[in-house]
Amino acid sequence: EVQLLESGGGLVQPGGSLRLSCAASGFTFSNYAMAWVRQAPGKGLEWVSGVRGSGDKTYSADSVKGRFAVSRDNSKNTMYLQMNSLRAEDAAVYYCAKGLGPGSFNEIDNWGQGTLVTVSS
Amino acid sequence: QSVLTQPPSVSAAPGQKVSISCSGSSSNIGSNYVSWYQHLPGTAPKLLIYENNKRPSGIPDRFSGSRSGTSATLGITGLQTGDEADYYCGTWDSSLRAVVFGGGTKLTVL
Numbered sequence: 001e002v003q004l005l006e007s008g009g010g011l012v013q014p015g016g017s018l019r020l021s022c023a024a025s026g027f028t029f030s031n032y033a034m035a036w037v038r039q040a041p042g043k044g045l046e047w048v049s050g051v052r053g054s055g056d057k058t059y060s061a062d063s064v065k066g067r068f069a070v071s072r073d074n075s076k077n078t079m080y081l082q083m084n085s086l087r088a089e090d091a092a093v094y095y096c097a098k099g100l101g102p103g104s105f106n107e108i109d110n111w112g113q114g115t116l117v118t119v120s121s
Numbered sequence: 122q123s124v125l126t127q128p129p130s131v132s133a134a135p136g137q138k139v140s141i142s143c144s145g146s147s148s149n150i151g152s153n154y155v156s157w158y159q160h161l162p163g164t165a166p167k168l169l170i171y172e173n174n175k176r177p178s179g180i181p182d183r184f185s186g187s188r189s190g191t192s193a194t195l196g197i198t199g200l201q202t203g204d205e206a207d208y209y210c211g212t213w214d215s216s217l218r219a220v221v222f223g224g225g226t227k228l229t230v231l
Contacts, residue, residue, distance in 0.1 A: 050220065061219050106154065108158070
């Protein structure tokens with residue numbers, strides 16, 4: 001059974017940093033693209049960043065480029081999201097997401113339960 | 122404002138059929154596969170349709186997807202009260218080099 005467990009969320013001040021982790025199990029981690037998707041309160045889903053199965057390529061939404069960095073450690077079956085220069089509008093539930101294949105960012109067949117990030121002074 | 126446009130809400134009676142549209146452009150829907158997700162508040166989203174019209178195992182054939190040009194449609198037949206949820210379309214945007222979602226459509230089963 002696929003399991004995705006996010007951690008690292010919490011309260012941070014504007015301008016601060018946070019690192020999210022997603023521990024994966026139940027599948028061959030390196031064979032699948034992974035992504036972070038967020039949902040702000042009262043808003044829809046927003047794709048944040050993705051990384052290919054091999055870890056050689058990453059992509060990010062314009063709203064977080066230059067501030068967030070996605071990475072993965074296939075030896076630890078874990079994906080990360082380093083979030084810097086956080087803004088109030090980054091407050092959201094952040095979901096860890098698994099793609100259908102090594103480069104499938106759009107087709108997400110498994111999601112974590114989400115971790116809440118609050119940005120406030 | 123979302124790159125993909127969906128109606129904010131749709132409604133229909135139990136047992137009826139509903140369609141949810143998703144409009145984009147040549148750089149996203151027009152040239153890449155579309156996926157559809159069901160999201161109930163407080164739970165993880167669920168993949169309903171991928172590659173425009175394919176259903177993952179376990180998704181009933183009441184759910185269907187189609188794509189024509191720069192638009193896509195999710196169809197749901199035999200509506201049940203348990204289908205009440207938010208529905209999102211998503212696809213890769215070749216210009217933005219990122220996944221884009223629609224704004225979401227809230228389905229109400231009256």
